[in-house]
Amino acid sequence: MNQSDIQFFFDFSSPYGYLASQKIEALAARHGRSVDWRPMLLGVVFKQTGAMPLTEVPLKGTYSKRDFLRSARFHDIEFSMPPAFPIASQAPARIVLWAKQQEPAAASRVARALYRAFFVDGLDISKPDVAAEVAGKAGFDAAAARAAIDDPAMKDALKREVEAAIAAGVFGSPFVIVDGEPFWGLDRFEQIERWLANGGF
């Protein structure tokens, strides 16, 4: 991790996190930056803020399901609502942390593959075997990925990551921190773009 990396916090069960995951690398590259992929668990974060899963909120839930689809069309990103939703996201999150130990670019590659497996192919990546198989198809060692999910060191690593996210003020997904400045949501990508271009505004 480099101080100038763009911190990209996300939860695998977050549709807007998925949409952002398809755009963050290109955004960073336009400004000569790298991305630090930081999986976290919204369920734990929501205990801090009293929030509930978006799709379960009265009125807002109905709207959000329409907005996921419309926003995907707007950004020209493949998307379909997964049959199992929301899901627990520990398994894919631990795989990302495991891949990251190898190299940051590996974290990005496996995270995007896992997100697409869930939001394009409709696979239930909360299941360790499914998540490991997706990693395998993305060019990783599937057996090692499967073992990482149950590895106490990876469990601890994820727990620390979630605590670090909360300490950094993260309350939703996606959440991006650029040179200390926090941006919540895919909706803020234009502001991030201007921030990176001008060093603030």
Next chain:
Amino acid sequence: MNQSDIQFFFDFSSPYGYLASQKIEALAARHGRSVDWRPMLLGVVFKQTGAMPLTEVPLKGTYSKRDFLRSARFHDIEFSMPPAFPIASQAPARIVLWAKQQEPAAASRVARALYRAFFVDGLDISKPDVAAEVAGKAGFDAAAARAAIDDPAMKDALKREVEAAIAAGVFGSPFVIVDGEPFWGLDRFEQIERWLANGGF
């Protein structure tokens, strides 16, 4: 009210509602549409959704205060956080409904003046005398505006408006409905723009 009008729902205590209020007329005009200004009360809406005032939510509240200022700069709109916030917004909302009885353009004019009085001049427009004076300076009959705030007919009209907003699925501010399609937030103005240009997407 015309079927093809853009329905613009807002609460006077909403910073993003204010920012949107400074952009909605120009957006509509670019597509030959008119705007129906529909004041509502987030406090009542939040009882349906279990939400609390944004600035009071842990983590999110701290972020939001930073984001109000940054988003105002991003959109090049004058803004300063009012000393009294959040406020009850019945008084300015009833003035808008009263002005609307005269003509739709009057509702737009007085609503924008009231919003600016709160978010630029820092006046506490929850106070009936203050709100009426703002209306007076915007070219309305201040005494009649003051009387409208206590008029049972205007109280009933606002109550019906809030019920209608909830029935239409409104859960936040600003909330825009274009030809039946709902859009929440200033963040969706680009989608609204494309929707109006293409008749959907």
